[in-house]
Amino acid sequence: MRNRVVFTTGVSGSGKSTIGVLLADRLGWAFVDADDLHPAANVEKMAAGIPLTDDDRWPWLRAVGAAAASRIEHADAAGTAGASGESAGVVVACSALRRVYRDVLREADPGAVFVQLVGSAALIGDRLRARQHHFMPATLLGSQLATLEPLGADEAGLAVVVSAGPETVVAEIISGLALT
Numbered sequence: 001m002r003n004r005v006v007f008t009t010g011v012s013g014s015g016k017s018t019i020g021v022l023l024a025d026r027l028g029w030a031f032v033d034a035d036d037l038h039p040a041a042n043v044e045k046m047a048a049g050i051p052l053t054d055d056d057r058w059p060w061l062r063a064v065g066a067a068a069a070s071r072i073e074h075a076d077a078a079g080t081a082g083a084s085g086e087s088a089g090v091v092v093a094c095s096a097l098r099r100v101y102r103d104v105l106r107e108a109d110p111g112a113v114f115v116q117l118v119g120s121a122a123l124i125g126d127r128l129r130a131r132q133h134h135f136m137p138a139t140l141l142g143s144q145l146a147t148l149e150p151l152g153a154d155e156a157g158l159a160v161v162v163s164a165g166p167e168t169v170v171a172e173i174i175s176g177l178a179l180t
């Protein structure tokens with residue numbers, strides 16, 4: 001298997017971070033949370049309940065793509081490729097709501113694979129309202145869902161329904177992408 005970058009994507013509260021961390025752990029891969037790469041102005045905007053615009057997102061998406069590519073290069077440099085030919089990969093939690101956003105990420109790694117985490121507005125809204133200590137308010141869910149574009153048939157990856165618990169969702173991703 002060649003080096004891989006798998007993005008866990010979807011609206012706020014879909015489980016990008018929860019599923020991404022668990023997936024990386026199960027695979028022994030690195031994990032990057034794109035939330036940590038937002039400029040302060042973006043975080044302030046979201047915390048104030050104002051949706052980001054495309055122009056807010058472009059530089060951030062380029063930084064996310066660069067961070068993913070850099071983690072893969074580090075893995076190569078550290079010689080983490082296994083004797084069986086398997087290589088380390090990286091899981092990146094990043095909303096990547098629109099196809100043009102995913103295009104920016106594919107520019108950094110044309111082999112990038114996108115897992116789109118999907119669930120009903122009611123389910124995700126409940127999870128967001130139950131979540132503590134996060135800058136993203138549940139009131140932004142409507143604009144997140146309005147911005148979301150499903151994966152195209154020609155886009156590498158898969159959509160996974162997140163109504164089941166994290167372990168089940170991660171098992172479905174590993175099997176669906178044939179990651180083992």
Ligand SMILES: Nc1ncnc2c1ncn2[C@@H]1O[C@H](COP(=O)(O)OP(=O)(O)OP(=O)(O)O)[C@@H](O)[C@H]1O
Nearest residue numbers: 011012013014015016017018127131136164165166
């Ligand atoms: N499959 C799941 N089953 C039950 N609870 C879940 C599941 N996935 C995530 N959660 C819970 O839902 C909440 C939202 O998950 P998480 O913070 O990972 O979403 P996110 O997409 O990363 O959100 P954001 O984009 O706002 O950072 C958390 O409290 C998390 O524990």
Ligand SMILES: O=C(O)[C@H](O)[C@@H](O)[C@H](O)[C@H](O)CO
Nearest residue numbers: 011012013035052095096136
């Ligand atoms: O594209 C976006 O609107 C943003 O990336 C948001 O999705 C946040 O980063 C995240 O969901 C909050 O934690």
